[in-house]
Amino acid sequence: MTRSFILSAGIGDPALADxxxxxxxxxxxxxxxxxxxxxxxNDSLLFDPQVIAAWAAPRVSRVGLxxxxxxxxxxxxxxxxxxxxxxxxxxxxxxWAPVAQGGSAAQLADMVRATRALWDGWDDDCLIIDKASxxxxxxTKVRASNYVGTHYAVxxxxxxxxxxxxxxxxxxxxxxxxxxxxxxxxxxxxGQAFPAAARRLLRVDAGADMxxxxxRFSAGEIDGLHIELTHPAAELARIGKALAPLTxxxxxxxxxxxxxxxxxxxxxxxxxxx
Amino acid sequence: MPRPIHLWxxxxxxxxxxxxxxxxxxxxxxVFTMDYYARVGRLVxxxxxxxxxxxxxxxxxxxxxxxxxHLAMPTxxxxxxxxxxxxxxxxxGLVNTLSTxxxxxxxxAERFATMDRMSGGRAGWNIxxxxxxxxxxxxxxEELPEKxxxxxxxxxxxxxxxxxxRERNAAxxxxxxxxxxxxxxxxxxxxxxxxxxxxxxxxxxxxxxEEGIAFRNDMRARVAAAGRDPDAVRIMPGLSFILAETEAxxxxxxxxxxxxxxxxxxxEYLSESLNCDLTxxxxxxxxxxxxxxxxxxxxxxxxxxxxxxxxxxxxPLGKFASGYVxxxxxxxxxxxxxxxxANMMIQWVDAGACDGFTLQPAYMPGELEIFVEExxxxxxxxxxxxxxxxxxxxxxxxxxxxxxxxxxx
Ligand SMILES: Cc1cc2nc3c(=O)[nH]c(=O)nc-3n(C[C@H](O)[C@H](O)[C@H](O)COP(=O)(O)O)c2cc1C
Numbered sequence: 162m163t164r165s166f167i168l169s170a171g172i173g174d175p176a177l178a179d180x181x182x183x184x185x186x187x188x189x190x191x192x193x194x195x196x197x198x199x200x201x202x203n204d205s206l207l208f209d210p211q212v213i214a215a216w217a218a219p220r221v222s223r224v225g226l227x228x229x230x231x232x233x234x235x236x237x238x239x240x241x242x243x244x245x246x247x248x249x250x251x252x253x254x255x256x257w258a259p260v261a262q263g264g265s266a267a268q269l270a271d272m273v274r275a276t277r278a279l280w281d282g283w284d285d286d287c288l289i290i291d292k293a294s295x296x297x298x299x300x301t302k303v304r305a306s307n308y309v310g311t312h313y314a315v316x317x318x319x320x321x322x323x324x325x326x327x328x329x330x331x332x333x334x335x336x337x338x339x340x341x342x343x344x345x346x347x348x349x350x351x352g353q354a355f356p357a358a359a360r361r362l363l364r365v366d367a368g369a370d371m372x373x374x375x376x377r378f379s380a381g382e383i384d385g386l387h388i389e390l391t392h393p394a395a396e397l398a399r400i401g402k403a404l405a406p407l408t409x410x411x412x413x414x415x416x417x418x419x420x421x422x423x424x425x426x427x428x429x430x431x432x433x434x435x
Numbered sequence: 436m437p438r439p440i441h442l443w444x445x446x447x448x449x450x451x452x453x454x455x456x457x458x459x460x461x462x463x464x465x466v467f468t469m470d471y472y473a474r475v476g477r478l479v480x481x482x483x484x485x486x487x488x489x490x491x492x493x494x495x496x497x498x499x500x501x502x503x504x505h506l507a508m509p510t511x512x513x514x515x516x517x518x519x520x521x522x523x524x525x526x527x528g529l530v531n532t533l534s535t536x537x538x539x540x541x542x543x544a545e546r547f548a549t550m551d552r553m554s555g556g557r558a559g560w561n562i563x564x565x566x567x568x569x570x571x572x573x574x575x576x577e578e579l580p581e582k583x584x585x586x587x588x589x590x591x592x593x594x595x596x597x598x599x600x601r602e603r604n605a606a607x608x609x610x611x612x613x614x615x616x617x618x619x620x621x622x623x624x625x626x627x628x629x630x631x632x633x634x635x636x637x638x639x640x641x642x643x644x645e646e647g648i649a650f651r652n653d654m655r656a657r658v659a660a661a662g663r664d665p666d667a668v669r670i671m672p673g674l675s676f677i678l679a680e681t682e683a684x685x686x687x688x689x690x691x692x693x694x695x696x697x698x699x700x701x702x703e704y705l706s707e708s709l710n711c712d713l714t715x716x717x718x719x720x721x722x723x724x725x726x727x728x729x730x731x732x733x734x735x736x737x738x739x740x741x742x743x744x745x746x747x748x749x750x751p752l753g754k755f756a757s758g759y760v761x762x763x764x765x766x767x768x769x770x771x772x773x774x775x776x777a778n779m780m781i782q783w784v785d786a787g788a789c790d791g792f793t794l795q796p797a798y799m800p801g802e803l804e805i806f807v808e809e810x811x812x813x814x815x816x817x818x819x820x821x822x823x824x825x826x827x828x829x830x831x832x833x834x835x836x837x838x839x840x841x842x843x844x
Pocket of ligand 1 (some may be wrong): 563566619774
């Protein structure tokens with residue numbers, strides 16, 4: 162099987178909270194073959210990345226939307242519901258990038274675990290929706306999570322469906338790591354160690370020599386690049402061209418997990434991995 | 436000029452009737468897809484409604500750990516839905532319910548500020564305090580704060596959110612409405628006073644025109660006493676409806692939907708309303724009054740009174756539950772033709788019973804489609820419903836004063 166190159170881009174510019182600008186950036190990202198679009202910047206959030214991701218959901222056909230989710234202000238009950246909805250509305254194109262934003266790494270990890278526990282309160286096949294018999298739901302497939310961590314205690318079940326992808330793609334920034342199993346994608350800068358993850362992306366700036374980086378992908382050192390954008394539309398056009406040999410011909414359909422070759426459902430990930 | 440009628444669409448889940456999802460015109464799978472919400476959002480805009488409203492709960496709609504099997508309970512997060520609908524519509528307002536008890540001022544301020552920008556000024560906030568005891572354990576608490584305490588927290592949270600919006604508007608330039616339109620739905624004295632102090636629109640239940648008039652008069656007096664202009668507050672009671680070619684056909688259609696609510700579904704609905712699992716009891720047996728009163732977390736005196744008579748005449752549990760489902764949630768339920776409904780709406784507004792209606796279709800999306808195709812043109816011809824939107828923000832659409840740019844008020 163040939164490995165697919167992963168192109169990730171990040172944008173934290175408050176211009177993203179302008180619908181006309183956001184629309185342009187999304188179109189440019191689609192055209193450039195972006196797989197993951199990280200919304201928000203670690204140091205400051207000038208807008209709510211989950212609202213932007215939800216707004217963007219009806220407008221994307223391949224770009225994976227990856228809101229930064231700050232454990233400083235986000236409660237797992239709210240996070241689990243909001244991300245589940247965006248995953249459905251985008252047709253399974255959601256990821257999430259938890260960040261501590263000045264809070265502790267322990268709290269960040271706890272937020273991720275609690276959120277996953279809430280998703281796992283519902284089985285993938287719990288809905289019956291049979292008009293004839295009147296059975297809507299198989300109640301044996303819904304459970305209270307009774308999650309008790311160091312920072313959060315959340316009983317559940319959450320009043321939202323399990324996300325379309327089971328769990329949205331979990332993206333970890335090596336600069337703001339969290340200790341949970343089953344991280345899907347990790348982003349690290351040059352010289353920084355990659356925490357364990359299914360896919361490794363190297364953080365570069367938009368001016369980097371793409372040809373040289375391509376060689377490192379071919380050598381199997383990395384699975385793709387993450388580029389922090391400062392002038393999104395122009396940079397996306399240029400990067401799209403420079404990386405076209407790697408990004409063209411990749412699968413464009415399916416959920417983000419399917420496209421990245423990540424397992425679809427991660428139910429009870431704690432038990433499976435532990 | 437006749438008084439304008441404001442329309443809101445309350446689009447929670449799959450319709451207002453618990454059995455609505457089983458109707459042939461219902462699309463229960465749709466509520467998990469973007470296509471459905473895009474279609475519904477555009478439909479509401481075609482009907483020139485002011486806004487789409489979503490309620491919200493922060494607990495599973497289960498009963499003491501058991502999730503209902505026959506009720507269409509699982510939903511998607513309203514804020515995500517409204518943000519996505521903002522993306523595929525241009526005019527319709529987007530009113531989201533967020534709890535001041537279980538949201539941080541920072542989190543909700545950021546959420547609404549972004550939503551106001553992304554929607555071009557169409558955000559509204561239904562400010563609730565969260566009344567269900569099952570919410571507390573989802574936020575690490577054993578019990579809800581007591582009600583007057585929750586309203587105190589609400590006033591504080593709103594003030595803190597306003598301060599954050601003021602700062603953000605100064606730093607980034609104001610969002611189109613500077614802050615969302617404030618909506619409230621309190622019924623108690625505390626709730627009404629809180630609404631009178633801040634709400635620009637009020638959602639309530641008014642089953643009869645007399646109750647509507649009494650509520651609106653009371654609220655207008657409270658708003659005036661709070662030093663605000665009563666004409667700058669819209670009262671929007673819930674209105675559920677079943678439409679057909681003739682009144683008899685509408686009554687038959689209503690009956691047919693109610694018949695889809697078999698006893699099992701009705702008992703689950705009653706259980707959910709009382710927060711007391713009754714699914715283990717024999718539907719042919721007596722109403723387990725003692726069990727209900729020992730289990731329910733809602734006011735025992737009210738519930739005891741409601742159960743007294745049916746229990747005394749020996750009404751079986753299943754029959755009682757079936758009757759209960761016929762009066763969903765205390766809102767006005769209309770059955771009849773499109774022109775009868777239009778006339779009723781005009782009559783209510785003329786009588787001062789309300790400023791408009793929060794429409795709750797019995798099933799979705801079929802019943803809402805009928806309303807937009809048939810009732811909307813009648814209201815427009817009567818000159819009580821706009822044919823074009825007056826502006827782009829929700830405040831303009833609702834004819835509410837602009838919020839002062841410095842938000843000093
Ligand atoms: C028509 C109506 C709709 C409401 N919708 C919600 C809702 O979606 N979520 C919620 O938490 N509370 C909702 N509430 C509850 C109120 O906001 C309020 O918290 C509750 O009625 C208790 O306060 P009260 O005793 O002042 O009425 C609603 C109330 C009414 C009357």
